[in-house]
Amino acid sequence: MPKNKKDNEIIEIDAKCKDKRQPAFGFTNRGELIPCCWLDTQKNRFDKKYQKLLSVSKISEHKSIENIILQPEWIEFHNDLDNNKGFPMCYIVCKKRKQPGHQKQTTYIKQEVKVRKT
Numbered sequence: 001m002p003k004n005k006k007d008n009e010i011i012e013i014d015a016k017c018k019d020k021r022q023p024a025f026g027f028t029n030r031g032e033l034i035p036c037c038w039l040d041t042q043k044n045r046f047d048k049k050y051q052k053l054l055s056v057s058k059i060s061e062h063k064s065i066e067n068i069i070l071q072p073e074w075i076e077f078h079n080d081l082d083n084n085k086g087f088p089m090c091y092i093v094c095k096k097r098k099q100p101g102h103q104k105q106t107t108y109i110k111q112e113v114k115v116r117k118t
């Protein structure tokens with residue numbers, strides 16, 4: 001498992017896709033559904049487990065999104081997250097931090113401003 005360069009501690013994943021901080025899936029320009037848009041990087045494309053997930057995630061090959069996310073590879077991915085195992089980008093984007101680090105959403109509804117950081 002990846003470690004922090006500074007203190008050599010194991011990086012803990014605080015998965016935003018496991019709660020409402022990252023409620024949407026992502027999809028690639030190759031037509032694959034992915035757990036979140038942050039995963040769509042070249043670095044992940046070299047990861048064997050990510051390649052396995054992509055191999056069952058082509059949207060045109062399934063009748064529904066539900067059918068994709070119920071594939072064993074997707075279930076394994078979610079189980080792995082529960083055991084602090086993720087794809088390379090998960091250790092960067094969802095690294096456990098004291099302060100939110102990667103997303104700020106500002107919503108304006110009838111002059112009310114809501115700011116959400118994750």
Ligand code: SF4
Pocket residue numbers: 013014015016017018022035036037038039081086087089090093094
């Ligand atoms: S980077 Fe990984 S852990 Fe974070 S939201 Fe995306 S898939 Fe989930």
